[in-house]
Structures are given as C-alpha cells and as structure tokens.
Amino acid sequence: MTSSSSKPGEFELIARLFAPLATSRGAFGLTDDAAVVSPPRGHELVVTADALVAGVHFFADDPPELIARKALRVNLSDLAAKGAKPLFYLMTLALPHNVRYDWLKAFARGLAKDQREFGLSLLGGDTTATPGPLTISITAFGSVPKGRMLRRKGARPGDLVYVSGTIGDAGEGLALLRRKRTAPKKFIDRYRLPMPRLALGLALRGMASAALDVSDGLLADLGHIAEVSNVRIAVEAGRIPVSRGVDPVRAAVAGDDYEIAFTAHKPVALAGVTRIGRVERGRGVVLLDAAGEEIAVKRKGFAHF
Amino acid sequence: MTSSSSKPGEFELIARLFAPLATSRGAFGLTDDAAVVSPPRGHELVVTADALVAGVHFFADDPPELIARKALRVNLSDLAAKGAKPLFYLMTLALPHNVRYDWLKAFARGLAKDQREFGLSLLGGDTTATPGPLTISITAFGSVPKGRMLRRKGARPGDLVYVSGTIGDAGEGLALLRRKRTAPKKFIDRYRLPMPRLALGLALRGMASAALDVSDGLLADLGHIAEVSNVRIAVEAGRIPVSRGVDPVRAAVAGDDYEIAFTAHKPVALAGVTRIGRVERGRGVVLLDAAGEEIAVKRKGFAHF
Numbered sequence: 001m002t003s004s005s006s007k008p009g010e011f012e013l014i015a016r017l018f019a020p021l022a023t024s025r026g027a028f029g030l031t032d033d034a035a036v037v038s039p040p041r042g043h044e045l046v047v048t049a050d051a052l053v054a055g056v057h058f059f060a061d062d063p064p065e066l067i068a069r070k071a072l073r074v075n076l077s078d079l080a081a082k083g084a085k086p087l088f089y090l091m092t093l094a095l096p097h098n099v100r101y102d103w104l105k106a107f108a109r110g111l112a113k114d115q116r117e118f119g120l121s122l123l124g125g126d127t128t129a130t131p132g133p134l135t136i137s138i139t140a141f142g143s144v145p146k147g148r149m150l151r152r153k154g155a156r157p158g159d160l161v162y163v164s165g166t167i168g169d170a171g172e173g174l175a176l177l178r179r180k181r182t183a184p185k186k187f188i189d190r191y192r193l194p195m196p197r198l199a200l201g202l203a204l205r206g207m208a209s210a211a212l213d214v215s216d217g218l219l220a221d222l223g224h225i226a227e228v229s230n231v232r233i234a235v236e237a238g239r240i241p242v243s244r245g246v247d248p249v250r251a252a253v254a255g256d257d258y259e260i261a262f263t264a265h266k267p268v269a270l271a272g273v274t275r276i277g278r279v280e281r282g283r284g285v286v287l288l289d290a291a292g293e294e295i296a297v298k299r300k301g302f303a304h305f
Numbered sequence: 306m307t308s309s310s311s312k313p314g315e316f317e318l319i320a321r322l323f324a325p326l327a328t329s330r331g332a333f334g335l336t337d338d339a340a341v342v343s344p345p346r347g348h349e350l351v352v353t354a355d356a357l358v359a360g361v362h363f364f365a366d367d368p369p370e371l372i373a374r375k376a377l378r379v380n381l382s383d384l385a386a387k388g389a390k391p392l393f394y395l396m397t398l399a400l401p402h403n404v405r406y407d408w409l410k411a412f413a414r415g416l417a418k419d420q421r422e423f424g425l426s427l428l429g430g431d432t433t434a435t436p437g438p439l440t441i442s443i444t445a446f447g448s449v450p451k452g453r454m455l456r457r458k459g460a461r462p463g464d465l466v467y468v469s470g471t472i473g474d475a476g477e478g479l480a481l482l483r484r485k486r487t488a489p490k491k492f493i494d495r496y497r498l499p500m501p502r503l504a505l506g507l508a509l510r511g512m513a514s515a516a517l518d519v520s521d522g523l524l525a526d527l528g529h530i531a532e533v534s535n536v537r538i539a540v541e542a543g544r545i546p547v548s549r550g551v552d553p554v555r556a557a558v559a560g561d562d563y564e565i566a567f568t569a570h571k572p573v574a575l576a577g578v579t580r581i582g583r584v585e586r587g588r589g590v591v592l593l594d595a596a597g598e599e600i601a602v603k604r605k606g607f608a609h610f
Contacts, residue, residue: 053399
C-alpha cells in the first residue's frame, strides 16, 4: 500500500529539509537508497536504535525542535554510556497526515542544532505516512577503539557504583507536565531535553567496569548491570544525587534521566559524578536506608533488546 | 512517559524471542545497550533504513511471519540493488497494546527464517508500546568492497536500461487484496513476500553504471536515476517484462516490485534480466509505445531521504 498513501509534494519537501543535514561523504546528500560508512582506523562502530512515539515518549504538542533533539539525544545517551564518539544517524519518520511543513521545518532545525552541538550528521532514512501517532526511529552510530565499548557486563564484587548529574529531575518534569503545569521549568526542561554525557563516557573508557545510561529508572538500569554481570548492587538512597525537593526513593525509579550509571574497580574522582553504592556477591539491586536496611520499592523494569 | 506505558512482562518475553536471533559476536546476545560492528577488511558498510506501518505497507491481519519477512526484505532489496552482501540489521518495533505473544512468536519465526535464507543476523533494537498501528523500522547493514557501492548516479547517454524479474505482479496482488480476493495466489505472494535480488546485485558490481530497487514504481524509480545522473531515460512499454494478464503501462507505475532496475554501458547477458530501454541526453523518464510515441502516464513519484 506504499504508493497510494504517500504525499509526493510533502515528501519532496522533507527531502529538501533533510538533505542539508547529510553532510558526510557517505550520505551522498540523501540522493541514493543507502549510505556507506566505515569506522576510523583501529576503531569499530557502536550502533544503537531507539524509537519514540508521540503520546508515549513525548507529548504530541511538545515543540517540534525539542521532540527532534530528544529523539536524537536518547540515542546519543546510549553512545555516551558505551564510551563512543558520535558519528552518524539514520532516521525513519512515520508522519501523521496532519503534520504541517512548518512543524517539519522546526523539527529539522532541532536536528541541525544538535548535529552541531554533538558533531554528528544524518546518513539516511525513510519517511512514510501513518494513520497513528508520530513515530521516530533513530539508529545512531559512534566509534570506539576496537574492543573498548563500555559494557553492562563487567561489574565485580567490591566495585563502587557511581552516577552522573542528578537523578529524578526528568521524572518530576513529567509529573508536572501531566498536571498541565509549566513550572519549575528546570524539571520540565530535563524531561524534554536530556543531556547526553558524551565527555564523561569518553573519560570512562578503561575506567568503568560496567556502564549504561539511566533511561528506565536508576534501579531498573542498575538491575541490568547486576543481571548481566551476575552480581548484586546495593544503592544507598541517601547518596543518590537529587535536586532540592526531589525524593531520592521516588527518583530512583523515575526514569528518563539519561545520566550514566557505572561501576569501577577503583575509586573515581570526576566532576559531576557521585558514588551511590557498591557491588556485592549475589543477585539483583537493593536500595538501602541510612541504617543499611532495605527500602521496599515497587520495582520498574523494562527489557530492551 | 516511557515507563508507565510499557508492559514489563511482555517486553521481557520479546527479548527472549529475539535474543536467539542475535547470533553475531558484536550483538552481545542483546544483553547490552548497543552493538559493535566492523566491515570486513577492504570493505565498507552499506546502510539503509525503511519503516513499515500496518495499514500502509501491509495489512494488519497479514500473517505475522510474512509481515516480518517483508519488513526485512524491503531493506534487503535496497542492499541487493546497491551490490551489498547482507550482514546485520537493527529493528525498532512500536507494538499496539493488543499484540499477543503468539503473534510475536510467529513474527520472530519469520525473521529467523529469512536470517537463514539471506545469511544475516539481528544486531539490536528497541521495543515500545504505541496507541497506533504496528510500526516496524529496520536499519540493514551490508558490505561492499570500498568504493564499489552501486549508485543511482552514473547512468550516461547511450547506456542500456534493464530490469530483473517481472514488474507489476505485486501491484496486481495489492489490488486483489483490496478487493478481498485471495487468488491468483502468485500475485498476492509477490505483494506479501518480495524476493530481494541479492545474487544479481553482487553480479552487477562493476557492470551496472547505476542501479536501484523498484519499490515506488518502475518509472518513478528510473526517474530517480535520471535525476541524479542528469540524463533522460526512455522505456519501451512493450519490453517491460510482465506476467500474463498484466498491463505493462499499469505495471510501470505499480510499485512494490522489489526488482532491480539498472543501467549499463555495455549490453548485459544475465538470466532473468530484460532490456527495457535506453539512456539519452535530457531529463526525466518517458514511456514509449511500439511506434516510439510517448505514452501519457499519471506519474507517481515518492521522495526518499
């Protein structure tokens, strides 16, 4: 049914909007069906894909510039946590029939802004119509020296557990937006526009024993490390870095933080990084209070593949 | 809104269904946030992405195995037309709430079947819920010797124009399905399960001057070659290879064929390939009748990026 559902004029305009974003030689200015890519010498490519759906990962009436940048950044956050330097991305867009050209123009402007900020470019993609909500799927490419990707696997008993930035701000932002509140802006901004910790990711190469980005919730994500590394992770609630007014237990399960959580064999002294716990023998993740007692939390876990 | 909309149990099952498909070392058994990939020595990666939406590119009640295989094959068809050997793919799935485990199991079985048939494996991806239709986005990776990807650009006046297989069968199949007809099965099968011409694509390396796969319609796609190569392409309607009962003019604009259309500086003698026209100075695509007169067609053109 491809043919009859497309709107040629509109789709040509899209190509015109996106072609300027495809600045790498291998993208052929988006004039071909495919692109070519090679990792830099001595490196391999790190690839990751995330899909965002209007009404699920963002509000349909969020500013298009921010939607674009968030879609890109959730992928960049994965690259950051893997110690990769961003290179390229491909994007497929399923567009509802009521999407206007001005909306797309602002969306492309958002991509352009973040391409400049994070030093990557568009490699290709596909646009299609959908009777459903706007759906954005991005595959991002980064590079690491061969064999140096930071893994979820690698945490060992005795390791220390760290997290970057503050946790729970985006969760507060989401709660505010759901109540149609527009302040405090700080929290809403954190939800709408995550900041991929790319510099930190590069610094962690060879320093972190395991790492990932916090998207599903601090405890759920540390649970992924614990599971794959076959260890237990104990987090001290009182150590979780939170903004004023944010409850650390609530923050620990909020998600959308896009900070990096990692473990390290030796103590790490890096700006903007907080030690929050330790790796032990066993399984799973526990949250501890000041007395070292386990805090019961309704766990949230979301499998990725 | 990521967190609250997901169904953990279901998503873990998905991971279990898809992990067996991730057989390459760099996929880490889908236990990490990203995968690593490198082209074989002396090669570069060819990457392409296509999204398919239920109700747009397939019928929501099509057999899940066939939906999966079609989603993979439309991407493999792009690799084929670029002269690339398939290696890997990433997939993001936006799943409606009513998708059942049995459906997903059949979907994964379809992927497994085509992975074996075409020699590629799953590298990673993402699943999310959607209030809209099932949306599948695939990024496929292949390899070509460095600088040898077949391009849309490169057709020159004097070149001959070829196409593989038969054109228009899938279009007939779609028309039948829209009228709730289930026969002739041959046409319906062609619509539901395209056959990527991978062996032909490899044979065309260094032989074709320009190539692409026919997805938007033979004339529309040749129009892409004409535009980027800055030439005019003249197609003789009487030479278009069609199945018995299929009108060649209708076939030329039908789409969904997933055959390879290409140009060559010298005559090509390959099984299953038909010469349909020639490249001239000028612009655009024309369809000619037996007397060499232009046949007026309502052109269908769909831009990709």
